[in-house]
Amino acid sequence: MSCNMIVGITGISGAGKTTACNMFSAYPDFQVVNCDELALETLAPGTKCFSEIVEYFGDSVVKNGKLNRVEIGRLIFGDADLKRGYEKIIFPYIIYKLIKITACRAAQTKKNVLLDAPTLFESGVHDLCDIIISVVSDEQLALERIMKRDNISQVEAKKRLSTQKSKDFFREHSSFVIENNSEPESFKSEVRKLIAKII
DSSP states (O other): OOTTOEEEEEEOTTSSHHHHHHHHHTSTTEEEEEHHHHHHHHTSTTSHHHHHHHHHHOGGGEETTEEOHHHHHHHHTTOHHHHHHHHHHHHHHHHHHHHHHHHHHHHHHOOEEEEEOTTHHHHTGGGGOSEEEEEEOOHHHHHHHHHHHHTOOHHHHHHHHHTSOOHHHHHHHOSEEEEOOSOHHHHHHHHHHHHHHHO
């Protein structure tokens, strides 16, 4: 694989994307960029994006001077229109920051950039990628993992999954798809094989 390639990794919540990203980060060929962390920077108090979000939702989403992401999540995962409005505000800021960071890191490190992006397709970030990897799993397994990870009810977990792309969508729009329906070591083995194949 040539230097400075951009690989995007996404998938269904609870499928194991974070585990796969951590494995990629252990290889010297890759520099991982976490898009959730970029979103936090974009939403920091005092930024233009912060002001637009408060104007959109109202002061109820502000807690101790910062955006209350738990409250925002509760609102957008229960209302598709609110979610679209939120994404319309935040995604352009994230993409702008992402383009600057990936170009800078690729030039400085000469490594391939791995974009850890839960909303890769929704944000349009997939257009920046040379390779797209999606991690998926059966719905029931994903629900159990989300409930355990985030300490939320099955109802709340189902709301989150209902707003995401389907497994069929990921299969149709990805370069590679990894299924995570078995033991953790089996999944990790598949990730290692994929990393070796890409490198």
